[in-house]
């Protein structure tokens with residue numbers, strides 16, 4: 001069930017110039033949040049930010065939600081000014097998350113780029129708890145644009161790739177040697193060209209794959225149709241029908257460069 005709730009900022013951590021992390025504390029019983037679901041946050045105190053902003057759930061506990069946010073514009077800049085003790089109004093949980101019901105012992109590859117790393121932490125925790133063998137491949141243009149790394153280490157084999165070679169493998173994520181290994185499932189979230197490349201490769205190799213789209217959104221609940229994406233079954237709202245889609249329904253999307 002969806003809830004609108006005023007969370008209290010319990011922790012705030014700056015991660016380099018562009019990213020910060022907020023731990024939001026609920027004062028009562030939280031709704032369950034599945035990996036890949038997102039929230040819509042109200043940006044207060046900014047005259048030019050009217051609409052809520054969609055942000056993935058990075059991590060959850062019984063009474064907290066953690067968000068990992070990249071500063072890209074006025075809304076996220078305003079959110080970056082929040083301090084411990086402030087309130088943040090949140091609608092959650094929104095959208096359909098990743099498929100996590102895989103047989104124990106399955107091999108999964110999680111591929112994240114930039115802010116698309118965010119939903120993969122909660123996902124990797126849930127998969128690990130189910131006995132799934134996770135390889136986590138995080139990429140960015142340069143080292144400082146891979147915001148979190150160590151948090152993932154307990155949940156799988158962590159691999160890194162940077163376009164400029166400043167950290168890990170030198171090249172984009174799809175050129176990492178581990179990318180060519182056999183997997184039962186690939187999950188990806190990040191820049192659209194990266195996700196399309198991952199999806200194309202998975203499709204060619206017959207590997208099941210889910211992509212988490214980050215189209216621009218307004219209402220977040222399927223009412224305004226501003227977030228539609230072209231699927232093999234016609235237009236679908238990313239907020240309500242996604243943000244996670246199985247690529248078996250997304251040929252029209254990933255076959256276009």
Ligand SMILES: Cc1cc2nc3c(=O)[nH]c(=O)nc-3n(C[C@H](O)[C@H](O)[C@H](O)COP(=O)(O)OP(=O)(O)OC[C@H]3O[C@@H](n4cnc5c(N)ncnc54)[C@H](O)[C@@H]3O)c2cc1C
Pocket residue numbers: 038049053054055056057068069070071072073074075076077115118119213214215216217243
């Ligand atoms: C389902 C979903 C989950 C998301 N999860 C996260 C997350 O966990 N962490 C995070 O940092 N960001 C996430 N985003 C992206 C985030 O919502 C946007 O960066 C944010 O809304 C930008 O707001 P702003 O006011 O700062 O920037 P704006 O002033 O609105 O935009 C600044 C610039 O960013 C571009 N932009 C805005 N929104 C997007 C978008 N969705 N995709 C690509 N470019 C965009 C604009 O075109 C513009 O160039 C998610 C988006 C979606 C749809």
Ligand code: FES
Pocket residue numbers: 216217218219220221222223224225226227228237238239240
């Ligand atoms: S954001 Fe309004 S329909 Fe998706």
